[in-house]
Amino acid sequence: MNFWEILGAWVGAFFVISVLTMLWKDNPYFRFGQQAIIGATIAHYVLFNMKNVLNMALIPISKGNVILVVPLILGLLMYTRLSPDHAWFSKYPTSVLVGVGIGVMIAGTLRGQIIDQVKATVVDIFTAGTTFDLMNGIIIAVGTVTAITFWLFTREHKGALGASAKIGRIFLMVSLGTNWAGEEVWYLTQIIGRLIFLINVWIKGAILGMA
Amino acid sequence: MVEKEPANIWIKLGNIDYRWLYALSFVLMVIPILRPIGLPTLVSEPTKGYYNAIVSLPPGSVVAVSFQGSAALLDEQEAQFIATWKILFERDLKVIFYCPSSDGVIILNEELEKIVKPEKYGKVYGVDYVRLGYAPLGETGEAALATNIRSVFPTDLYGTPLDEIPMMKDINDHTDIDLLIFQHTACTSVEWPIRQWVVPYGMKVITMTLGCCGPMAAPYYPKQILGFLAGSGMGTELEVLSGHPGPGAVMSDAKNFGVLGLLVFLVFGNLSYLGKRFGRKE
Amino acid sequence: MIIRTGTYLDLILLIVLVVASWYYMNKAIRGEKLPMLRKIPAIDAIVEGVGRSIEQDRPVHYAMGASGGQLYSTLVSMTLAGIAMLRYIAKLCARYGARLIVHMPYQAESIPLIEATAREGYLEEGKPEMFRLEDLRYYGQGSLTWTQGVTSSFAQEGVGLNLEVGIFYSDCPISLEMAKIMGGMNVGGTGRWIMVYAFAMMCDYVFLGEEIYAAGAIVSDNPLMLSGIVIEEVGKYFVFLLLAIGIVLAAIGLDVGTLLSM
Amino acid sequence: MSFARRELPTILLTACGVLMLLAFFTPFDAFQTVKGTLTTWTIVISATSTWLGFIYMGYAQYRMLQRNPTLAQKIYFITPFAFFLLFFFVGVSFPGDLSSPQYNWLFQNIYRQVGATIYAIMFFTLASAAYRTFTVASIEAIALLTGGVIYMLRQIPLFPYFAPWLVPLGEWILLVPNVGGGRGAVICAALAALVVGLRTLWGREITLVEV
Secondary structure, eight states: OOHHHHHHHHHHHHHHHHHHGGGTOOOHHHHHHHHHHHHHHHHHHHHHHHHHHIIIIIHHHHTTOGGGHHHHHHHHHGGGGGSTTTGGGGHHHHHHHHHHHHHHHHHHHIIIIIIHHHHHHHHHHHTOOSHHHHHHHHHHHHHHHHHHHHTOOSSOSOHHHHHHHHHHHHHHHHHHHHHHHHHHHHHHHHHHHHHHIIIIIIIIIIISOOO | OTTTOHHHHHHHHHOOOHHHHHHHHHHHHHHHHHSOOOOOOOOOHHHHHHHHHHHTSOTTOEEEEEEOOOGGGHHHHHHHHHHHHHHHHTSSOEEEEEESSHHHHHHHHHIIIIIIOGGGGTOOBTTTEEEEEEOOOHHHHHHHHHHOHHHHOSBOTTSOBGGGSGGGTTOOSGGGOSEEEEEOSSGGGGHHHIIIIIHHHOOOEEEEEOGGGHHHHGGGTTTTSSEEEEHHHHHHHHHHHHTOOOHHHHHHHHHHHHHHHHHHHHHHHHHHHHHHHHHHHO | OOSOTTOHHHHHHHHHHHHHHHHHHHHHHTTOOOOOOOOOHHHHHHHHHHHHHHHHTOOEEEEOOTTOOOSSSTTHHHHHHHHHHHHHHHHHHHHHTOOEEEEOOSOGGGHHHHHHHHHHHHHHTTOGGGOOGGGEEOOOSSHHHHHHHHHHHHHHHOOSEEEEEEOOSTTHHHHHHHHHHTTOEEEEEESOHHHHHHHHHHOSEEOOTTHHHHHHHHHHTOHHHHHHHHHHHHHHHHHHHHHHHHHHHHHTTOOHHHHTTO | OHIIIIIHHHHHHHHHHHHHHHHHHOOOHHHHHHHHHHHHHHHHHHHHTTHHHHHHHHHHHHHHHHHOOOHHHHHHHHHHHHHHHHHHHHHHHSTTGGGSHHHHHHIIIIIIHHHHHHHHHHHHHHHHHHHHHOSSSSHHHHHHHHHHHHHHHHHSTHHHHHOTTHHHHHHHHHHTHHHHHHHHHHHHHHHHHHHHHHHHHTTOOHHHHOO
16 A cells, blocks of 8 residues: 555544544544535535536637526526525525426436336236235236335225225335335445445454554 | 243343344354354356356457446456456457446446456467447447447557457447447346347347346346346356356355354244243233 | 427426416415315424423424535425525524524525525514524534534523434435434425435424425415415326326327337 | 516416426427526526525534634634635636536545445444334334345345345245335335425415515
């Protein structure tokens, strides 16, 4: 390991341990690390976006693409929020962003999250090759329909609707449990990765010089 | 004391300070990292399919590797990568590496130069393996590559035109490639090689991916893809199967141990619940 | 063709929703009675939580997620749901005199909207002087710095009610669990199903998935917003209809996969 | 005045949204160009506004120092600015800017190293939450517990070795009941998001109009 690698291991370990102490309790070491990371991440965020402004607005404007002055001014209008009298100017850039966002959202949601889901539910049943697949397809369809009934707000959940919503809730709970398990094992890999870094790279490599 | 107030145990069992759980998990995970144990691993069918797809290739076959590595997700996949590179290099195969992500180039560099070292297996750059570098391919790029490699990568990573590389002289499209190893970190990308390589040309494809993406790959095995590796667990399986112990073994041991603390506490929590419940009835 | 192929069904669904919106919103404007709405317990829990915070002399924390200020992505509606809830909690805090700390998302472009909404909440209750700008916290990009900052704030300033509604990725488990460990009361939810498990497991009262949108409408107490829930209901029945038609057509041997790709 | 404060931003919002939808539903190139332009604009607007975060962070830190002017607080106050400056100057002063090896060193050893630690912390928080909630208290809780524990054990190498049936069972839970429940949840959330979007385009979303 060269000097910079060793220093890097020390710096990395310093911050990793600082974060991990949060599990024990709040302490000055954790707070120092936390404050440092705020500064670092804001700088990173600002730098990347300044680069975007430069490449996507300032350089094209200097080359004659003058229309890009408009978003630049709209972006600057965001800062009027800092002056109570002119704060309402910031509604303009916000409106453009939200307008575009809603266009993107509607276009993306209709197909991917609704129609394709319905399609998959129907197709799974009718393309099933075996009885087992067919049964699974039907279970998925039942789960989908009952889960939706759980979110019907305009009727009391009584009688048939109540039973359906109850079944839907069980499907939802299994789904939540599975999501938990998927994430938990994935995070387990990550904590082990950090521990391997601390033990093999920092302690063995940088401190004991064994690498 | 304890016998007189049995309910107290149950309440205590359900209210243990979480920090004991955290500390227990920590200790359990550190043990196998310091001293790998090598707990047994079941080698699953997709892993066997993956391994067999490589070892059954006749000598001199050409393998293309689409390597989309991501630095942030390396813990999950490094075992798969290293074991795969070792299996490839110890056989008489010609390997083409290309990267649809910029991270991929850096990771591959680290792994080939520092860990696997192809020259150790007597492999020569340009004769036995080639690195084509990075291009933001996407699904259309993978399709273009299948019909004409030179349209996407006119040169290799070091800027040498492909025609000047001995190994690449006769290789230009899917007909010259015998196996595609497709590595991806977005779950739905598993469909790319299937749509672009398997369906139109009937290519042999195997894939490597994250643990969470395994279930998305499973429906395509064994018809469209001959095998797949998902997550560090299956990376360990490949290490066991191929006899190349690596980072996966430590990871698996630590996983096996790390989860024990949680299981113990789950039992505590349920005992506490049942104890409180039946304690109340009496 | 005027309509792009492959978007016919999308358009039909959109038209159904537009017509339903037009019908029910007009009904709401005319002041006609809307169907009764099922109770969501988490809404009452918010008021209870604010009361508890005042009793214990601890602040109320509100968060929309480390990445919850997405104004121009497909998740924009979830941001708006978070904003609607912010307005409500600001009003409640102003009304009962609790201190509100807002942990802002990293998207700086959403800050003006967040500040305006929080101010508006206090203004509506006639207590604009209670609004404190320094209680809008910003932590930079990434879920780590955000969770660190939130945890640190819980530890130093205390946590009474911790309300989290909006777009959550891997940031919610830590902030929710830390609030719980430090004795706070958690209420919250997100529309991203993959993260709902964290809310279901860690919150005292949870908005399951879609309920965050319904809750935003219910707390606004505005008939126009409330009519939205009925409009969604129309959409749900349309989905049932689509499913039924699909199954019938598939049963008589048509290629439903292609039909539903129109 | 009122028009410029209230109606005009709403009109702007609706126009942007409708243009994006036209680009999605119609095949005309003109709308595609407009869509491209608007997308670039949103990036420029949001990139220009990044300094707002820095300003709000600075103000909150300053007020905290004012209220509690101890030495420790002074150190906490200076830290984020020090790290901001460190990242900022390293980011702009070396050739290659953000891709320079110097900035990359900072990024890898502080930003990324610490960023990965978040997942590690997550493992512990999810574990303690499971300890609290994974009980056999009700049918829903049992569903949560079963889904969670079985799918977790399926992913830990040791357990399938002794109980090979965990693999197909775990996969079945993931691909059948989980998909059923999850699909219903996704459809409902998507419909709700669409309704909010349409209401906003209509200029009826009070959250935006009144502010």
